[in-house]
Amino acid sequence: MAYKLINARPSPFGRKVEISMREKSIEYEVQYDVPWGENTCTPQYSPLEQLPILITEKGENVYDSGHIINWLETYHPSPALLPEDRDARIAVQTRRLLGERLMEIAQSLMFELFRPQPSTAWVDRQTRKVRGGLDELEKLYGEYTVQTEIGVDLGDLAVGTTLLGLEFGLESGLAPEAPVLHWRESYPTLDEAVSRLELRPSFAATKPQMMDVNLGATVS
Numbered sequence: 001m002a003y004k005l006i007n008a009r010p011s012p013f014g015r016k017v018e019i020s021m022r023e024k025s026i027e028y029e030v031q032y033d034v035p036w037g038e039n040t041c042t043p044q045y046s047p048l049e050q051l052p053i054l055i056t057e058k059g060e061n062v063y064d065s066g067h068i069i070n071w072l073e074t075y076h077p078s079p080a081l082l083p084e085d086r087d088a089r090i091a092v093q094t095r096r097l098l099g100e101r102l103m104e105i106a107q108s109l110m111f112e113l114f115r116p117q118p119s120t121a122w123v124d125r126q127t128r129k130v131r132g133g134l135d136e137l138e139k140l141y142g143e144y145t146v147q148t149e150i151g152v153d154l155g156d157l158a159v160g161t162t163l164l165g166l167e168f169g170l171e172s173g174l175a176p177e178a179p180v181l182h183w184r185e186s187y188p189t190l191d192e193a194v195s196r197l198e199l200r201p202s203f204a205a206t207k208p209q210m211m212d213v214n215l216g217a218t219v220s
């Protein structure tokens with residue numbers, strides 16, 4: 001197998017990379033790792049010690065999901081996950097940006113909530129930012145229809161994996177309870193858009209799985 005993806009089982013970041021590889025029909029094998037575990041191999045491949053990491057045919061290590069996806073778009077341009085048209089391209093990149101940053105901000109909120117004495121000011125600020133991102137995406141998906149019969153774009157990929165990642169976090173107990181993370185209840189347009197994305201074979205084949213880690217204990 002030419003490509004190896006080092007991934008964490010529940011990772012929305014890794015899922016995003018896997019979906020783009022499946023959409024591009026690129027064969028790969030997956031090696032799972034727990035980046036917070038004592039025996040992690042992650043530092044051998046990435047100075048940032050984060051997953052996912054793609055090991056290419058030439059043995060290069062490509063890390064950070066956004067960079068891996070840009071790398072894949074460069075070396076495997078077909079099918080393109082970004083449209084040619086300039087306005088459409090910017091619109092996709094805006095949704096992508098919101099989806100990617102939302103995951104990072106939600107992670108910052110979750111880690112704070114796991115601490116023995118979370119800072120109220122920090123929790124309020126991150127909660128406001130998550131809500132702001134969700135409000136904006138609800139608006140943007142009201143102006144655009146997900147067309148999963150044709151394919152997915154990098155915006156759908158980032159938004160879908162982030163929102164499904166939050167949902168999986170709550171269901172599995174990996175994420176702490178926080179009302180703002182229950183996005184389906186408050187955002188009907190996003191609920192519908194993500195439900196359509198879940199029908200896409202690349203999404204269906206890459207559902208998050210549990211990992212043997214207690215994030216709360218790790219953080220606190």
Ligand SMILES: N[C@@H](CCC(=O)N[C@@H](CS)C(=O)NCC(=O)O)C(=O)O
Binds near residue numbers: 035036051052
């Ligand atoms: N910006 C990174 C974030 C990746 C990330 O947070 N990965 C988690 C696993 S889901 C990780 O490796 N965390 C370990 C750490 O940050 O120390 C990306 O998009 O790849």
